[in-house]
Every structure is written in C-alpha cells, then in structure tokens.
Amino acid sequence: MTAAQPRPAIQVLPPSAAERIAAGEVVERPASVVKELVENSLDAGARRITVEIEGAGQRLIRVTDDGDGIPAGELPLAFERFATSKIRSAADLARVRTYGFRGEALPSIAAVARVTMVTRPRGAEAAARIVVSGGRREAAGPTGGADGTAVTVEHLFFNTPARREFLRSDPRESAVIVETVEGLALAAPDVSFRLVLEGREVLWTPPEPFAARARRILGPQLVEHLLDLEAAGALARMAGVLGTPQVAQPRRARQWFLVNGRVVRSALLSRALAEAFRTLIPEDRHPVAVLSLHVPPEEVDVNVHPRKAEVRFVDERALGGWVTSHIRRALREAHLAHVAPPPGAPEAGSAEASAGPARPYPGPAEDAGTGAAVAEAEGLWIPGPAAAHGWPAIQLIGQLGLTYIVGDAGGDLVLIDQHAAHERILFERLMDLRAAGGVEAQGLVVPVAVELTRAEAALLEKVHPALRALGFEAEPFGPSAVRLTAIPAIAARRSPEELFRACLRDLDDAGAANAGRDLAERLAIATACHTALRAGDRLDPSTMRALLDDLARARDPFSCFHGRPTMVRIRSRDVERWFYRRM
C-alpha cells in the first residue's frame, strides 16, 4: 500500500450492500432459495407444495402452497430482516419447532432477485401482492389469487454478478434443486410435493407414510433392493429404508439423514452407515439409505450451521454405535444376494440408477406412478422385509470357468464366486479364532528366508506382535531378512513368503483401501485373501459342497470382505423370459 493513497474511513454500509452480503449467507445458489421458500410453506402448514423451476432456477423459481397465507397488512414486514411470526422473543429460541425463525430468508432473497409474493389467508376477501426487487419495493396492492402463498423469484443474482460466477452448470444446479426438494419431501411425507423442472414434472408425491416416501424418493430402479428399518432405544428412535449392497453407489448421493424431522448432513451418521456396510460393499462404494432419527432435543444441537444443515449430538460415539448395530442387524436378517437384472432392465447398480444428482430424471409419463405402481405392474415388487430370508439352500450343479460354483436355489440359478466365498469363510474363521484366542500356526521344518526392503523391515517392527497373533513366526535373519519358522495353519497350502509379503504390503497400504480397519482385521483380510481358493482352481464336487456349507454358516455370506458379492442370483422367472416361456 502506498502512502499516497488516503486510507478509506470506516463507515456503516448502506442497507442495500449489507443486505446483499447477508443474502450471501442464506442464498448461496438457486437451491437455497427453493429450500427457504419450501420451508416457509411447510411452516405455514401447507398440504400441497408445487415448485416450478426455469433456467435452472436463475430465471424463475416459483413455490406455490395452500398454507395459511399472510394477512395483507403484514405483507411488507415479511421482507424486513429479523421480522418473523415464528418466534416472539429470545426465550422462544429454545422451543423452536418450525423450520425457519430468524426472519432472514425473504429479505435475503429479495436483496438479490426480483420477488413477487401473492398471498391470501383462508377466508380473506382478496389476495395481496407485493413485488420487491434488489431490496426495493416496486409494487404492492390487492390482487386475485388462491388461498395460500405463491412466491416467484426471478432473475436471481441479477445484481451480484460475482455470485453468478460461482454457480455451477445448469444441469448441476438443477440437480441440486431436485435433491433439495427430495430432502424436503422426505422431511414432510404427509405433504404432497410437485416439482416441475423446465416444464417437466419430475417429482410428484401424494401424502404418504414415511417409508413409502423414502422408497419413492430413492426411485423406482432401486425399489426391488430396499429394506425397511425400524429401531427404538433409549438413545433414539430410528426409521428408514436401506439399499441392499447390490445398489451401493459410486457416490454418496443417495443418502439422506433426517434428525428430528429435518434433513441434515452428519458425518457421524455417514460413518455409522458406512461402518454397518463394511465388508458388505466395496470400499469405494456408498450405501443407499434414508435414515430418520428422533432424539430428545437436549441430545442434539441443530444450531452449529447457519442453514441448520449440520447437527451435533451430545454422545456421538454411543449414538453412532447404536445406529451401526441396528443397521447391521437389519442387514443380517435380510437376503442380500445380488440379483441379476431381469432381461431388458437397466442394472440397478449401473450408471442409470447410480448417477446421483446428475442422473437423467425419468419423464413425467414414467414417473407419474413412481415406485410401487410401476413395479407392481411389472410383477417385480418385493417388499423388503418380506423378501428377507437367510442364505438359501443350494443344490450344486457344477463349476463354471474354474471360477464360479453353479447351483440351484429353489429353481433360481445361483453363481458363487469361489474366491470371494472362500475369502469370506476364511476371514470369519480367522477373526473367530483370534477372538477365541486359538490361532494355529503351522511350524516349518524348512524355514523360509524372506529378504525385506527397508520399508518392509521398518513396518515389520511395528506389526510384529500382530503378525504373531495371526500365526506368523518371524525371527531376524541377517540385517535385512527374516526367517519364517511358522505360518498361519489356515494358510499352510500357500507360499509362505508370498503370504508374508502380502500381509506386510497390505499393512503398508493401511492409509488407502483399509482405512478404518484395525490391524488384526487387516491381517486377517490379507491372510484370507492370499490363502483362499483362486479363480482357475479346479474344484471337485465335495469341495464345492463343503464351501457352500461353510458359506451358509458364515455371518455375512453375501459378500467377501472387499465388498464383492459372493453370490449372484438369477431368478427362475428371468430365465423363463430368456426362453420366451414367460413374457
């Protein structure tokens, strides 16, 4: 800074500038406007809410409800900051039951757009209309209109070009809007929602129970792969819908968490969900789920985020464990085998179903009767819990390509990946042995010398006790080598050196694929993985039968611990369709 320039004096900003700055906190992108307006509608007791979007929300956002409306006299106040009907004093803050209460939303939006509000309280003689643009009132007066409120937001960010610059592409902003409305629809299942995007109806919901709403929001493609979840305990009540491992997504997009009826982001709940699915899905996939938790208000702080999008819990650890264990229990009770898609259907885990926010929304015609109706018409509807049964009885047919065991499960064709299946069996056996303290190490009459790299040697020092607990006996042998004198008995058929190195290597990678697993688990995984039968191993019928028996006894038989499925089931009726025995 040069001395020539005089320092600008401190001064209070003119209201217009201050409002625009404040607006930035509330109105980040078109979806924030949608959220604020729909929440206002919900707070106004609306039973039906219609959201219309044009130009990805920049040209037009209109939210129409059949709620209470605002008396004409109060209308101008609605656009004043900190003007609200939802609380009366600071003391009310602790008892907030409405979505909004700070009185910031409307003035913030109006500061950066042209807002037209038409509102008519039930029984009022006429509707009132007010237009505010860039924070300045442009018109007000009586008009014609239906009961309820319609807010139209046009030319969003017309006076804040910098904010416009930060917006993403139109499809992306539209997707965020869709996701926002979906979240709001989840939070208010008793309200009918309609979302019209660029003239196309992409979402319509009748008032319905929460579980039905959750299924509808998750989409018709997933409907066959969903399980209902319900749990109640001292810490919380939980209800929700879980996607089976088969429909786990490459992104976290199909996860919704509601806490006390409000959609929130919660690292805790994400983690708890991921933990429950651990080893059931690959590390780079994310479960599909809608989870709604009700916890006592004193157990949760909703005010950590200006938009109340995040929450903190008082006892995070206990709650996380509770959530995980109940999800796990629901998964254990269910039949989680991957099911081959019926002929001609898009695969449930495929791009079409998994593209998340950017997925192409089905047109109105397909969407009109989302979920149950469509599925029922095709005869595919299987209610989650009713389909839930354990591992099926499998009659062995044979081996396919030296890789898969082929079986008959009550007329369905099942394919079992021999490596994945054996991995799962060995993994659980190793973990059990460890838990029981009965690890068995096969001694070697001919010890194996293993040359170590410096990194491996350094690592070995750290993990030596854990390796020993698995059954490896390694003694120093010269400066950069060890001698293996015993290896895990369970792995006695494999190359000791290869197994040992693999275990060390897997530990070295700890940061990546195995994050969150403890050492013993990682070692068990490495051991099981490198011990298990491989693709290409020829199996005789008795070995295959034994494998199926062992797998049937496993706790999580449907996937290996890398989250790959052990079994894919091809329904008999789909086989019939292939042969045109059934249309």
Add this chain to the structure above:
Amino acid sequence: MRIHCVQHQLLRGVQTVARAISPRASMPILGNVLLEASEDRVKLAATDLELGIESYVEATVAEDGAVTLPARILTDIVSNLPEGDVEIRVPEGESRATITCEKVRFEVLGLPAADFPVLPSSDGDVLVRLDAGLLRTMIRQTSFAVSTDETRPFLTGVYLVLEGETGQLVATDGGRLALRRAKIPSPEGGKITAIVPGKTMSELVRALGGVEGEVTIASHENQVLFALPGMRFISRLIAGQFPNYEQVIPKEYKQRIRVGTERLLRAVRRASITARDSANVVRLSASDGTLTITSNTPDVGTAEEQVGVEVEGDAVPVAFNAKFLMDALGNIDAAEVFFDLTGPLSPGALRPVEHPDYVYVLAPVRVYG
C-alpha cells in the same frame, strides 16, 4: 509305414505314453502320440516338454516309418477295437494313418513325425540299477510330501541323491519332510543329485505298478532318464538348491512313543473328523502307556481316543496337522512305528521300528491361547 501288432499291447502302450500329454497342450503336436516303426517294434512317445514317456510295443514291421496321431482319438480307437491283430498303415510322405482290425477300418489325420520334439535317444551315463518294486516304494513313500507352491519350485519335486552304495529320495513342502534311503546293490560309481518334478514321480509310480525287473537311472544334461522294461521316462529336472534336509531330521528325542501303525492311523483319522473346520489339528499326549489323541473345533465338536503304546521319556504334549500324520502312516509300510517328539514347538519324527531307512519329519502346529 506298415505294421501289425496286438490290440491289447498297443492299447497299453498308448495309454502309458498318453499320460505325459498335458490337457492344456500349447501346440497341436504336443497333443499327439508319435509312432515310429523299426525292426520288430513300434516306439510310442508323447511329451509335454517337461516329461516324455516312451513305450515299446512288439510289432511285425513290414515297412519302416513314423507318424504322429492325436492321442485322444488314438486311445479311443484302440480301446474300442476288437481284440486281435491291428494293422497301421501310413503311405510314404503322408501323415494320414489307416488303422484296420478285423472288419473295422479307421482313417485318422495326424501330423508329420518330423515336427515331433526330439527326445534324447541315448540312455546317457547309467548311474544306478534298482529293483522296480523298491523304486516304486521309495517314490510312494516320499512323493506325497512334495509342495504345490509354484513360488518355490525346488520344493515341487523329489530330491534324488545317488552316491556310492546309497540312494535317497527326499521330499518336503516346508511343513513336513519324507526321506527314504536304499542300498544300491551294485553301484556304477557315478553321483547324481537332482530334483525330479512331482508329476514325473507320480507317473513313474503308476507305470512301475505293472512292471517287474530292473530300472536304470541315468542322467543326461539337465534331464534324468528312467529306463523300465518296455518303456523310458525322460524328465526335465527342476533347477535350484534343495534345502539342507539333514539338519532338519531330529537326532534325538525327549519322548519316544512306540505304537502300532494301523492303530494310530485309525485314531488320527477318527480325530480328524472334528478337526476339519479348523486347520485339521489333532493333539497328542502320551504317558503311562497311553497315547491320548484329541481334536476340538468350536461349533463342531470334539473327539478323544486312547491308544495303548510303549512310552519312553517325559510327556510332550504336541499338536499336528492330521493330514501330515495320515499321509505318512498310510505309506510307511511298517507294523509299528516310533513317534519321536522333541518338544511342543519343534519337529517330531516317525520311523519304522523294523528298519532305519525311512524317516518322516513333521513340524507341529503351534496353538496360541
């Protein structure tokens, strides 16, 4: 080429050599059997380039010559021919064979004999002559212990040591080791140490089953040749250093258990029923003339059995892989064995009571509780 031979002799020859063929033969010619007629016999040969097997079939040779024919087709044809005289005819310069037997006539397309890999014709330097039955026993008592771990190829064969009056076969997969010695009646004075692939040994055992007489063992560059009456096995050797096995064999013991072989085998087999789910571990403990064998698998069950034995020394409770025990007990060919234990963490040894020529060393399973 034009020959006459007897159907069952031809069949035996074809079946013997066809065992060398790999089901995943990389070249078509390696799926074929070579037929080479000269003087009063037909030489049959097949190979997977690791192992070559030759068999000689008596024949009336009207016209010398050679051809190769697909092994599967040839086996199927010969085994389905009526018993009697078989004529095989190949026109000069062609590789199409006509096989005739009584009223049956086949024409089979083959490949030229010139394309067939050359197996060494010389027997090399003969090192040793051994009785076929003895060699068969020696191989049977050791080859089950070879490793299948391809990362340590030198353990996937049987180590053959011939020196002076002693012949030895040794095999180990790391967890157990089997060693069989034999006296060589009339040593030829050579010395050989070679690792012979497990597959060669198992085919040799099979072939030796129907043979009486003497086997000569010879070496030829990196190959070993076994000449049996009517057939030859030519095998590539496995490169690498076989582990120093002498130091593995316990020289003393803390406890010596003398037990009936069959009695112990049955007990271990029974105990292994409830050991299957874990690492097939059976536990042994002997004192006061009783050997107690137990096994225990959580979620499956337990077994316990007492066997009357003679015991010398203090009790050494120890656990072994049941399969390791059963493999040895089933092949040891002795009414009674010494089971020498050196400690719960150190190898035990099985030896026949009758003779010192066999020893089987097995590492215990360590159970951490």
